[in-house]
Amino acid sequence: MSTATQAAPKLTKKDFESDQDVRWCPGCGDYAILASVLRVLPDLGVPREKFAFLSGIGCSSRFPYYVDTYGFHTIHGRAPAIATGLKVARPDLSVWIVTGDGDALSIGGNHLIHILRRNVDVNMLMFNNRIYGLTKGQYSPTSEVGKVTKSSPAGSIDHPFHPLAVALGADATFVARSIDVEAKHLQQVIRRAHAHRGTSFVEILQNCNIFNDGAFADLTDKPVKADSQLILEHGEPLIFGKNRDKGIRLGSGLRPEVVALGSGVSEQDLIVHDEQDPTLAYFLSHMGPPDFPTPIGVFRAVDRLSYEQALDEQVVAAQERLGPGDLDALLNRGDTWDVE
Amino acid sequence: METASKAAKPIETRDGVVVRFAGDSGDGMQLVGTQFTIESALAGNDLGTLPDFPAEIRAPAGSLAGVSGFQLNFSSSEVFTPGDSCDVLVAMNPAALRVNIDEGSLKPGGMLIVDQETFTDQNLRKAEYQVNPLTDGSLDGFQLFAVDISKLTSAALIDSGLSKKQVLRCKNFLSLGLMSWLFQRPIEPTVRWIEQKFKKAPELLDANKRVLQAGYNFGETTELFHTAYEVRPAKIAAGRYRNVTGNAATALGLIAATKRAGLPLFLGSYPITPASDILHDLSLLKQFGVKTFQAEDEIAAVGAALGAAFGGALAVTSTSGPGVCLKSETIGLAVAVELPLLIADIQRGGPSTGLPTKTEQADLMLAMYGRHGECPLPILACATPADCFDTVFEAVRIALHYMTPVILLSDGYIANGAEPWLVPREADLPEIKVEFRTDPEGYQPYERDPETLARRWVIPGTPGLEHRIGGIEREDVTGNVCYHPMNHEHMVRTRDRKIAGIAREIPSSVVDGASQGDVLLVGWGSTFGAISAAVKELVEAGHSVGHLHLRYLNPLPSDLGDVLKRFRRVIVPEINLGQLVRLLRAEYLVDASGLNKVQGRPFKVSEIIASVKKVLEELT
Numbered sequence: 012m013s014t015a016t017q018a019a020p021k022l023t024k025k026d027f028e029s030d031q032d033v034r035w036c037p038g039c040g041d042y043a044i045l046a047s048v049l050r051v052l053p054d055l056g057v058p059r060e061k062f063a064f065l066s067g068i069g070c071s072s073r074f075p076y077y078v079d080t081y082g083f084h085t086i087h088g089r090a091p092a093i094a095t096g097l098k099v100a101r102p103d104l105s106v107w108i109v110t111g112d113g114d115a116l117s118i119g120g121n122h123l124i125h126i127l128r129r130n131v132d133v134n135m136l137m138f139n140n141r142i143y144g145l146t147k148g149q150y151s152p153t154s155e156v157g158k159v160t161k162s163s164p165a166g167s168i169d170h171p172f173h174p175l176a177v178a179l180g181a182d183a184t185f186v187a188r189s190i191d192v193e194a195k196h197l198q199q200v201i202r203r204a205h206a207h208r209g210t211s212f213v214e215i216l217q218n219c220n221i222f223n224d225g226a227f228a229d230l231t232d233k234p235v236k237a238d239s240q241l242i243l244e245h246g247e248p249l250i251f252g253k254n255r256d257k258g259i260r261l262g263s264g265l266r267p268e269v270v271a272l273g274s275g276v277s278e279q280d281l282i283v284h285d286e287q288d289p290t291l292a293y294f295l296s297h298m299g300p301p302d303f304p305t306p307i308g309v310f311r312a313v314d315r316l317s318y319e320q321a322l323d324e325q326v327v328a329a330q331e332r333l334g335p336g337d338l339d340a341l342l343n344r345g346d347t348w349d350v351e
Numbered sequence: 352m353e354t355a356s357k358a359a360k361p362i363e364t365r366d367g368v369v370v371r372f373a374g375d376s377g378d379g380m381q382l383v384g385t386q387f388t389i390e391s392a393l394a395g396n397d398l399g400t401l402p403d404f405p406a407e408i409r410a411p412a413g414s415l416a417g418v419s420g421f422q423l424n425f426s427s428s429e430v431f432t433p434g435d436s437c438d439v440l441v442a443m444n445p446a447a448l449r450v451n452i453d454e455g456s457l458k459p460g461g462m463l464i465v466d467q468e469t470f471t472d473q474n475l476r477k478a479e480y481q482v483n484p485l486t487d488g489s490l491d492g493f494q495l496f497a498v499d500i501s502k503l504t505s506a507a508l509i510d511s512g513l514s515k516k517q518v519l520r521c522k523n524f525l526s527l528g529l530m531s532w533l534f535q536r537p538i539e540p541t542v543r544w545i546e547q548k549f550k551k552a553p554e555l556l557d558a559n560k561r562v563l564q565a566g567y568n569f570g571e572t573t574e575l576f577h578t579a580y581e582v583r584p585a586k587i588a589a590g591r592y593r594n595v596t597g598n599a600a601t602a603l604g605l606i607a608a609t610k611r612a613g614l615p616l617f618l619g620s621y622p623i624t625p626a627s628d629i630l631h632d633l634s635l636l637k638q639f640g641v642k643t644f645q646a647e648d649e650i651a652a653v654g655a656a657l658g659a660a661f662g663g664a665l666a667v668t669s670t671s672g673p674g675v676c677l678k679s680e681t682i683g684l685a686v687a688v689e690l691p692l693l694i695a696d697i698q699r700g701g702p703s704t705g706l707p708t709k710t711e712q713a714d715l716m717l718a719m720y721g722r723h724g725e726c727p728l729p730i731l732a733c734a735t736p737a738d739c740f741d742t743v744f745e746a747v748r749i750a751l752h753y754m755t756p757v758i759l760l761s762d763g764y765i766a767n768g769a770e771p772w773l774v775p776r777e778a779d780l781p782e783i784k785v786e787f788r789t790d791p792e793g794y795q796p797y798e799r800d801p802e803t804l805a806r807r808w809v810i811p812g813t814p815g816l817e818h819r820i821g822g823i824e825r826e827d828v829t830g831n832v833c834y835h836p837m838n839h840e841h842m843v844r845t846r847d848r849k850i851a852g853i854a855r856e857i858p859s860s861v862v863d864g865a866s867q868g869d870v871l872l873v874g875w876g877s878t879f880g881a882i883s884a885a886v887k888e889l890v891e892a893g894h895s896v897g898h899l900h901l902r903y904l905n906p907l908p909s910d911l912g913d914v915l916k917r918f919r920r921v922i923v924p925e926i927n928l929g930q931l932v933r934l935l936r937a938e939y940l941v942d943a944s945g946l947n948k949v950q951g952r953p954f955k956v957s958e959i960i961a962s963v964k965k966v967l968e969e970l971t
Contacts, residue, residue, distance in 0.1 A: 085657075092650065096656055097662045100666075
């Protein structure tokens with residue numbers, strides 16, 4: 012989007028910091044995400060008062076208190092519903108939802124899939140730490156099978172969600188993943204999410220250093236990360252590895268496989284990322300250790316009319332067809348009779 | 352088409368008549384009842400209606416469970432209720448006859464019009480009749496008119512080219528035509544309705560018109576009926592009238608409020624009986640800038656409404672009791688963040704799925720206390736179908752003026768029931784003043800108006816007033832998250848005082864009938880009609896009985912305690928096991944007693960009169 016014509020004084024990160032003390036545990040991944048969001052917001056060409064940050068319940072949902080825009084810390088799981096009403100009533104606002112794996116995928120699962128299918132133009136940042144933090148350490152809908160927690164002393168027997176697969180199953184128009192500590196990548200993804208018209212669903216892998224420390228260490232530790240992250244770029248082949256010497260190609264049937272480049276396998280043999288291909292997005296959403304690297308970046312980005320825009324069009328069409336509402340005419344509609 | 356000529360038969364004048372159309376739920380009884388209502392309204396009568404239909408869309412044809420009824424009371428004097436029992440029963444099949452006769456719907460000596468061809472062995476079995484009631488003398492206490500409704504319909508459409516099934520679907524219009532003749536109603540409004548409805552199906556348009564006229568002509572020419580009846584226009588206040596159901600009046604009241612408040616209307620709703628018509632009606636009114644959102648569930652419906660309120664819309668959610676249960680947590684959030692929101696609860700029989708299509712008043716305690724924490728909010732109740740318009744308008748005004756969610760209680764009886772309504776004019780409706788704060792100087796999110804204790808409404812998009820709200824307890828004035836014990840108590844008490852303070856705006860209580868004396872009947876909601884009629888009759892009989900009907904249930908009117916003291920006995924009729932009566936006893940330490948009924952039906956006037964008389968006897 013173009014910000015060249017913006018006459019207002021340029022905003023800085025500081026303009027978006029609220030006066031509230033940030034109260035996440037020291038070392039929490041949320042701090043890094045907050046810093047990235049605060050860094051991106053001034054550059055979006057949106058006046059500060061036009062932002063609204065909404066959240067549900069959980070550690071991540073404290074986020075709105077720390078951003079000096081309009082904010083609404085709501086109730087568990089319901090932020091997508093409340094944000095839908097806000098965006099429908101006020102399409103002029105830039106509406107953001109900050110949520111977590113429990114808030115979005117457990118108690119708020121229903122609202123999540125429905126906001127995605129409706130394609131309300133909001134940006135949804137889902138912090139996934141694969142644990143319940145605020146309630147002090149129970150397994151979440153993204154915890155792995157066998158996870159031992161306070162509420163699963165014998166190991167969790169819940170099969171976890173692949174959050175992006177859920178989003179894709181709901182026909183989300185923008186689906187992406189990034190990581191708390193990959194600031195540059197995260198900021199790029201957030202910018203893309205903002206630019207997208209429709210619901211942007213961004214999973215942000217986030218370390219809870221108290222209750223699930225190191226959940227993504229295999230993905231973020233310097234020595235291994237190049238071999239475990241697959242950075243998606245539209246139109247580019249799926250290549251990863253410290254020396255960019257590994258790739259993903261389609262094996263027999265529709266099964267992707269990891270191959271080493273060279274020795275008869277070239278880039279031309281690899282799958283080329285296409286943000287518009289739903290099948291590719293779906294199998295990328297299931298890809299991960301131990302057999303595959305974890306893809307990060309934009310999995311899917313397609314255009315579809317947003318909900319609030321479609322509703323606005325109906326309102327305009329009704330007004331064009333019927334004229335602006337005339338209350339007296341409405342009250343007198345149908346059969347009336349006069350009493351002298 | 353020829354308009355019906357004047358009947359050649361003698362015409363008797365009646366003060367008022369109660370008719371009931373009953374048939375299979377697929378027989379179109381609601382349609383016929385509605386059209387007969389419109390005809391009666393246009394004839395200038397005062398009226399009251401009771402649609403009474405099963406929850407199943409189509410129960411097995413001919414079964415007792417599938418009987419659908421529509422009762423209409425039309426009169427040349429004031430009408431308060433659809434009538435305890437009817438003067439005329441039109442029964443389209445044996446099941447409809449059985450259900451209504453067994454329940455005593457038809458007055459002794461009343462007119463009973465049946466479609467005699469439907470009394471086949473099979474249909475009699477379905478209605479659990481051992482012998483044909485038309486011939487066994489069991490109906491001797493009524494004036495029985497066995498009419499060949501099906502045959503007459505077929506005869507009228509002999510050359511229409513319609514299938515047998517299509518032909519028989521027109522027979523409801525034959526009974527309507529006949530009834531229109533019998534009570535000298537104009538059929539033109541129904542003809543207009545048919546022309547509109549079947550615009551795209553000329554053969555059905557023609558068929559229904561012919562059958563309607565055939566029914567009318569049959570009445571005029573048959574030797575079965577010797578007399579037609581006429582009910583003169585009622586003496587009611589001058590002006591323009593229309594018929595309105597409670598749900599329609601609620602939707603119109605919301606449109607009026609959106610215009611007078613100058614705010615766009617947002618409705619978040621999930622379909623639920625008996626509230627869905629509000630969603631339907633408002634969905635048709637986008638030209639008023641209305642945005643309706645059919646949510647994925649009740650929680651999302653109220654959530655979206657609250658989000659819209661945050662954005663500066665006039666936010667509403669419409670539902671019934673089960674939906675209010677699901678919305679409780681979000682309503683609590685609205686209380687905490689102090690945003691205006693209207694929750695319209697069109698009550699039905701409960702608990703759980705209960706009686707979806709039947710009426711009940713058992714959500715008062717839910718509205719009062721159905722949230723965790725100390726969570727007060729204003730509650731208003733609609734008394735009649737037309738009163739829904741005024742009450743919803745007032746509920747919106749309070750929500751906006753006090754920055755609070757408000758619960759509006761209506762119920763299935765008035766939601767679907769209709770009555771004539773003196774149509775208001777936009778210019779006569781008060782303006783609802785709303786001012787968003789835009790001045791950043793010294794702004795604090797929880798600073799309050801000293802009188803109303805309402806905080807200011809500041810909407811996103813306002814430069815310099817960026818702030819955060821949320822469900823965690825907020826510090827007084829600043830709104831910052833705050834867990835201090837004394838702050839919490841202060842905020843709990845402040846929210847309570849804010850709602851209690853609304854009492855200062857509630858008009859003085861008006862008692863109908865005796866203003867002091869032996870018995871005061873205190874009602875709320877849809878019992879208005881039955882209590883009014885009962886009190887009128889009791890007062891005319893010389894008894895010292897008054898009637899106070901409460902629109903404001905929380906807070907209660909500040910003069911209520913004094914009014915209660917002016918009577919020796921206080922009786923509270925309710926369609927529940929005693930909810931308002933508990934509130935009154937708790938609030939005023941008054942020895943009020945309940946008069947309670949929970950059958951999915953409104954009170955009969957006679958039931959109230961009998962109970963009051965018993966109390967009056969005890970007093971002498």
